[in-house]
Amino acid sequence: MDLSARRELYTDGDLNRPDAPVVVKGLNHWFGEGEARKQALFDVNLALERGKLTVLLGASGSGKTTLLTLMGCLRRVQEGSLTLLGTQLAGADERLLVQCRRRLGFIFQAHNLHESLTAMENVRIGLEVHGKAAMAGWERASAHLLKILGLGERLHYLPGNLSGGQKQRVAVARALVGNPDIVFADEPTAALDKNSALNAVALLKRLGTERGTTTLMVTHDTKIMSLADRIITMEDGRIVDDRGTT
Amino acid sequence: MTILLGHLLGRLPIGWLQLVHNKTRLAAALAGVAFASVLVLMQLGFLGALVASIKLPYDQMNADLLISASDMNTLADGSPLPRQRMFEALTVKGVQSATPLYYGKVEWKQPDGTIRNLDVFGIDPSVETLRNPAISARLNDISLSDVALIDARVRNVSKSLFAKIAAGEPYRFEVKGRTLKVVGTFEIGGGFSADGYLVVSDQTFLRLFPQRSAGAPNHILVTLAPGADPAPILERLRATLPADDSIVRTVEETFGRDQAFQTTQRPVGLVFGFGVVIGILVGIIIVYQVLSTDVAEHLKEYATFKAIGYSQRFFLGIVFEEALILAILGFVPGFLVSLLLYTVVATVTGLPLAMTWARAAFVLMGTLGMCALSGAIATRKLARANPADLF
Ligand SMILES: Nc1ncnc2c1ncn2[C@@H]1O[C@H](COP(=O)(O)OP(=O)(O)OP(=O)(O)O)[C@@H](O)[C@H]1O
Ligand SMILES: [Mg+2]
Numbered sequence: 001m002d003l004s005a006r007r008e009l010y011t012d013g014d015l016n017r018p019d020a021p022v023v024v025k026g027l028n029h030w031f032g033e034g035e036a037r038k039q040a041l042f043d044v045n046l047a048l049e050r051g052k053l054t055v056l057l058g059a060s061g062s063g064k065t066t067l068l069t070l071m072g073c074l075r076r077v078q079e080g081s082l083t084l085l086g087t088q089l090a091g092a093d094e095r096l097l098v099q100c101r102r103r104l105g106f107i108f109q110a111h112n113l114h115e116s117l118t119a120m121e122n123v124r125i126g127l128e129v130h131g132k133a134a135m136a137g138w139e140r141a142s143a144h145l146l147k148i149l150g151l152g153e154r155l156h157y158l159p160g161n162l163s164g165g166q167k168q169r170v171a172v173a174r175a176l177v178g179n180p181d182i183v184f185a186d187e188p189t190a191a192l193d194k195n196s197a198l199n200a201v202a203l204l205k206r207l208g209t210e211r212g213t214t215t216l217m218v219t220h221d222t223k224i225m226s227l228a229d230r231i232i233t234m235e236d237g238r239i240v241d242d243r244g245t246t
Numbered sequence: 247m248t249i250l251l252g253h254l255l256g257r258l259p260i261g262w263l264q265l266v267h268n269k270t271r272l273a274a275a276l277a278g279v280a281f282a283s284v285l286v287l288m289q290l291g292f293l294g295a296l297v298a299s300i301k302l303p304y305d306q307m308n309a310d311l312l313i314s315a316s317d318m319n320t321l322a323d324g325s326p327l328p329r330q331r332m333f334e335a336l337t338v339k340g341v342q343s344a345t346p347l348y349y350g351k352v353e354w355k356q357p358d359g360t361i362r363n364l365d366v367f368g369i370d371p372s373v374e375t376l377r378n379p380a381i382s383a384r385l386n387d388i389s390l391s392d393v394a395l396i397d398a399r400v401r402n403v404s405k406s407l408f409a410k411i412a413a414g415e416p417y418r419f420e421v422k423g424r425t426l427k428v429v430g431t432f433e434i435g436g437g438f439s440a441d442g443y444l445v446v447s448d449q450t451f452l453r454l455f456p457q458r459s460a461g462a463p464n465h466i467l468v469t470l471a472p473g474a475d476p477a478p479i480l481e482r483l484r485a486t487l488p489a490d491d492s493i494v495r496t497v498e499e500t501f502g503r504d505q506a507f508q509t510t511q512r513p514v515g516l517v518f519g520f521g522v523v524i525g526i527l528v529g530i531i532i533v534y535q536v537l538s539t540d541v542a543e544h545l546k547e548y549a550t551f552k553a554i555g556y557s558q559r560f561f562l563g564i565v566f567e568e569a570l571i572l573a574i575l576g577f578v579p580g581f582l583v584s585l586l587l588y589t590v591v592a593t594v595t596g597l598p599l600a601m602t603w604a605r606a607a608f609v610l611m612g613t614l615g616m617c618a619l620s621g622a623i624a625t626r627k628l629a630r631a632n633p634a635d636l637f
Contacts, residue, residue, distance in 0.1 A: 065637045074553060074634040095557075108636045112550040114260065118268030121258055128257055129474030129555045174554075185635040 020047040020072055021182050021214045025078035029066055029237075040066045042237045044080070051212040053205055055225050058234035062144070064218045065186055067234070071216065072104055072184045075099040079219040085181055102129055105180035111171040113159040119146060119170045120155050126174040134178070145173040148203060150196060162189045172200050176207065183207075185217040191223060201227055261567030264540060275536040279576020280583065281614065282529030284460025287584035287609050288523030291448025291591075291599050296514060297505050298598040303365070304501040306434060308377040309405030309467035310476055311483065312500045313344075316493045319507045321349060322365070322439065326462035331492050335468055338486055340479040342471045345375050346453045346463030352421045352444065354400070362400055364444040368463075374466055380432035381445055387429050388447045400442030401596040422454055436596055468494075483485075495589040497584035529616045533572055537565060545631045553633035561628050573613045580613075581606060582601050 007070035011165035040063050048054055057062045067073045070082060070089075072152075077090040084100055092100070113122045123142040127134050143155055149169040159167050165243070168191040175183060183204060201224050207213035217224070223232060228243075233241035252258035279490040303321055318324030321568060329411055335344040336345055349366030353361045357389045369375040371389035374382050384395055398408035398415075408431045411417050417428040426446075437444045452460055470479055483494040497505070509515035541548070585601055 069637055071635045072553070072636075079274045098552075098555055098557050100555075101553060104555075106550075106636075108550070108553075110546070112546045112636065114264075114294040114544070114547045114605070117258070121263075124258060126554060132256065139532065178554075211341070 012131065014181075015085075016037060019050050021050050021085055022046070022048040023073070023081075023083040024067075027070065027077070027082060029063075029070060029075075029078050031239075032084055040237050041070075044237075044239055046232065046239060046242070048214050048216060049230070050214055051208040052225065052229040053201070053208055053215045053217065054129060054230045054232060055228040056216060056218045056232050057220070057225075057233065062234040064234055066237075067220060068186055068216065071182075072106060073100040085165055102178070103181045105175035105178065105183040107168075107172055107175045107183065107185035109187050111159070111164075111167040111191070112144050113167055113170055113174075115159050118156045119151060119173075122159070123173045123177050123232065126177040135189040138177075142177055145177055146170070147241050149173055165193050165196055168192050169196055169200065172203075176203070176213075177217040179211065179214065181215075183215045185215065185219075186216055187220075189219055189221050194223065197221065198227075203221050208244065255563070255567065257563075258582060259567065261564040262571055263523055264544065264564075265568055265571060269539075271536060271539070274281070275532065275572050276579070278532030278536070278578045279529055279572050279617070281442060282525050282532065282582035282616070283577050283609055283613055284584050284587070285528065286522050286612065287526030287580065287601075287605070288591075290397045290605055291539040291601070292583070292611065293509060293515070293522075294602070294605065295597040295599045296438055296509060296518065296523055297427050298600075299435070300505050300508055301501055302434050302437065302598075303443070304368075304504075306376045306378055307347075307467055308374050308469065309497055310470045311480060311494055312497050313466035313468060313483070313487065313494050314500065315464070316489065316491055318493070319511075320504045321465070322351070324464065325491075326458065326464055327345065327466060327492055329463060329466075331487055332463075332466045334486055335466060335483060338479065338482045340471050340474045340482070341397045341468055342474075343373065343469045345370050345373050345467050346468055347375060347465040348455075348458065349447055349464040350455050350458070350620075352454065353402055354419060354421070354441075354444075356403070360402075361440040362403060363439070364397070364400065364442055366446060366451065366454065367438040368446055368448045371447045374486045376445070378432050378434075380430065384430040388445065388450070391447075391453065392424055392450055394426045394428050394450065395430045395432055395445040396428045396443035397434050397436070397444065398432050399435040401436045401597060402441070424454060426450075426454075430434055435598060438597075440480030441596075504531055512602045526612065526616055529613065530620050533569065533617050533620035534623055536572070536622050538567055539628055540568065541565065541624050541627045545627075546636065548628060548631040549633045549636050553636060554633060555605040558628070561631075565572065565621045565625045566629070567620060570614060571619035573610075573617035577610050581609075595596065 024044055024046040027041055027044040030037050030039050044067060058064050070077060071084065072088060073084065076160060079244055080090065082089040085103055087100055108157050120142050123146060124138050129137050146152060149172060151166060151169055154162060154166060168188065197234065204215045205227060208215060222246065230244045232239055248259055248262060249432060251262050313327065313335060315327050317325035329346060332344045332346055335341055350366040352364050352366055354364050356362055371385045381395055387393055387394060407417065411428055412431045418425050434443045452458055467612065480494060489495060588599050588601055591597065
């Protein structure tokens with residue numbers, strides 16, 4: 001990666017942009033109880049920009065996943081403010097968290113496909129959560145996405161008959177089919193081969209431009225970093241570097 | 247099936263797809279549910295047969311009310327009654343007739359040395375104590391000493407023997423050192439304590455049971471004047487007869503108490519009731535085992551569903567979908583096997599074992615309930631599916 005390509009440091013001013021899909025202010029997070037209590041995030045301040053692909057970097061244990069799960073409504077905010085798509089998550093109850101998740105797409109390290117469902121049906125899961133109305137034409141939408149991801153020939157395969165990379169691509173389709181506002185991905189490309197990884201990231205970038213889909217991705221893949229609009233680096237639970245790329 | 251369920255549920259039938267995905271486990275689960283339903287249906291069948299066989303002799307009684315010993319639990323037990331009570335009953339207004347019924351048991355030794363147990367009714371041959379046309383037609387014959395009528399349904403006795411008797415060929419056998427001459431047949435059928443019935447006159451009865459006396463029958467059958475209201479007569483009888491040795495009840499009520507006693511106080515009844523409980527437990531354990539293993543094996547997928555934004559209701563729906571599918575698909579073969587076993591047991595034992603729609607529906611509901619309960623317990627494991635652990 002050509003570090004000289006970095007443009008400018010993001011500043012706190014971004015936190016007040018009204019259209020920012022995610023705004024984090026003074027976020028602290030701890031794990032464990034009593035003696036074992038350990039702080040994983042320290043005063044994190046951050047705003048994501050709509051339609052942009054942001055990469056989150058950092059050594060193991062630096063708090064990347066913790067930050068991602070908090071933004072993804074998968075953990076409760078303990079201290080600080082976290083506004084997701086206009087909703088304050090600090091103090092939100094489980095029901096509100098579940099509702100917020102429906103506007104997000106998750107791509108996990110493990111694909112976690114349902115073994116008894118075909119590729120198409122697994123993708124359908126990502127759509128069905130939005131209710132009956134969203135189901136109209138689900139087959140066309142699912143097949144279309146799978147084709148873009150190079151699985152046009154494998155629509156009705158069970159996960160057991162797909163390779164690791166193919167399964168991961170089905171998981172990507174499942175995350176994207178519901179047309180999420182934000183996609184959170186934690187080292188999703190580990191299981192993908194170079195081409196399909198770039199292919200998937202290219203799709204995310206295209207969705208960013210066409211639909212304003214915002215992506216936050218943890219990855220150490222330099223190829224992908226070079227495609228990112230912005231790279232945030234964490235160290236010991238703090239954001240230590242945050243810059244845009246050209 | 248997938249399409250049908252998809253329409254019914256309005257979503258992908260994930261529970262069903264999950265179940266059929268692991269066919270071995272599905273087969274084991276269905277076998278378990280089927281086994282549990284067979285167990286419960288059989289035990290209920292036996293319980294039903296017990297009740298039906300208890301009712302058989304009561305149905306024969308040509309009576310509205312029954313005077314019995316106050317310590318009576320079943321037709322067969324209880325002390326003999328003073329016959330004086332019969333005359334006292336006849337003085338009560340509204341009572342039309344009162345006749346004694348003597349009750350005993352004899353062993354009928356077969357040519358092969360085996361024993362058939364017979365319940366013996368000793369009746370006054372001058373009145374219709376029993377409402378059985380085959381018996382009423384032969385009252386004259388049994389008024390002769392040592393002449394008897396036999397139940398053509400006595401268990402494990404060749405039908406041809408009864409056919410011969412019915413055709414007019416008397417059959418003789420030794421009972422308590424006397425030779426009884428059987429001149430006719432009737433049909434009642436055996437139960438759990440005896441293989442069938444024997445009807446003799448009160449005089450013959452007393453010769454068979456010399457320790458019994460004419461002055462002490464087992465029950466007194468009372469009929470009421472036509473159109474009479476039984477309630478006040480019952481009250482008057484109760485007031486007239488001394489409560490320390492006799493008790494008056496309607497035939498229906500006596501049967502009800504007999505049934506309650508035999509199904510809840512006697513080992514047979516208890517064993518069948520216990521069998522029902524075991525069947526239900528077996529079913530719950532098997533279904534719980536299958537469902538909880540299924541939930542445990544899919545925790546990551548469920549966690550993923552949670553991350554996608556599915557609510558708890560959705561997961562409960564999947565587990566209950568599985569539970570109901572197991573219940574219905576397991577009950578059907580269980581029901582069919584039970585029907586077959588009912589026929590076999592009824593043929594072999596002559597017990598009045600019959601499937602009723604009510605029982606089938608009851609057990610189906612029970613199976614559904616059992617599976618739903620197991621599902622409800624299994625869903626507690628779902629709480630462990632934490633989407634934050636997926637990253
Ligand atoms: N569930 C948990 N319970 C206790 N401590 C945790 C838990 N999850 C994370 N931590 C701790 O919080 C800190 C940050 O962890 P986190 O998983 O966010 O790091 P990461 O940057 O994602 O690391 P990696 O690159 O290895 O995935 C670490 O010190 C970790 O040990
Ligand atoms: Mg991590």
